[in-house]
């Protein structure tokens with residue numbers, strides 16, 4: 550079961566808004582009739598001076614709120630369980646689908662006669678598969694995920710691999726999408742889009758647990774690649790579920806011309822500095838906020 554939330558905005562003439570705020574408005578009665586027709590028959594009206602005008606429910610996982618906002622906005626927030634609890638045949642409300650949401654909008658439009666109206670795509674809450682990933686600047690992205698392929702909490706982060714018909718398996722670390730199987734262009738961009746030659750070169754990869762950079766650079770026959778990834782569970786999950794990214798590059802963590810070290814790359818780099826070890830290329834493929842094993846900054850106070 551999941552709960553769907555549908556949002557409607559109606560830009561109306563200010564007199565309509567005023568009329569709705571008046572508790573006995575004919576408009577309100579017409580709107581209640583519309584909601585009753587989709588199974589919301591119990592109406593609770595707020596005090597006329599309040600902005601929320603009425604809440605309608607049926608006791609079957611459906612409810613709706615009409616609210617008025619000066620100077621000209623009427624919103625309708627509509628919630629319904631996707632699998633409503635069994636009702637008797639007589640009480641069973643009509644099935645809600647995209648068509649009925651549009652039909653509801655049209656019925657309300659007839660009553661409110663809005664200048665503009667908008668029906669937002671519905672939001673699904675409480676679903677077994679979470680399709681939403683917030684961006685760093687708090688916008689909401691909805692993917693077409695149809696399966697949770699893998700999920701674990703390592704010592705360092707939450708690791709999820711979600712399956713998307715559009716993108717293939719996608720690695721999500723601490724709710725931040727890192728890479729999907731369709732993202733070869735991203736890996737190519739990080740490695741220089743063919744402008745750099747790694748043949749015979751000494752390469753250090755920081756992070757890169759999905760194995761994409763390792764797989765691409767190995768194709769060029771480098772002298773040696775050292776990859777330093779902190780999280781063994783990311784590596785293991787990638788080997789199993791992100792074959793379209795890493796292929797067989799991490800099936801063994803050492804080879805003739807590469808080694809994958811499972812460690813924090815910061816002390817390793819400090820050690821390389823001390824030793825005077827040099828690389829031709831250092832590729833940063835760390836998470837946007839790299840993991841630190843040494844607590845610092847205000848988050849740790």
Ligand SMILES: C[S@@+](CC[C@H](N)C(=O)[O-])C[C@H]1O[C@@H](n2cnc3c(N)ncnc32)[C@H](O)[C@@H]1O
Pocket residue numbers: 720722726727728755756757758759777778779780783812813814815833834835836837838839840841842
């Ligand atoms: C999977 S790669 C992909 C990163 C990709 N460029 C992005 O930002 O979306 C990122 C990897 O960096 C690793 N990582 C983060 N901090 C690290 C650190 N201090 N040392 C080594 N690896 C680290 C994570 O475990 C993760 O597997």
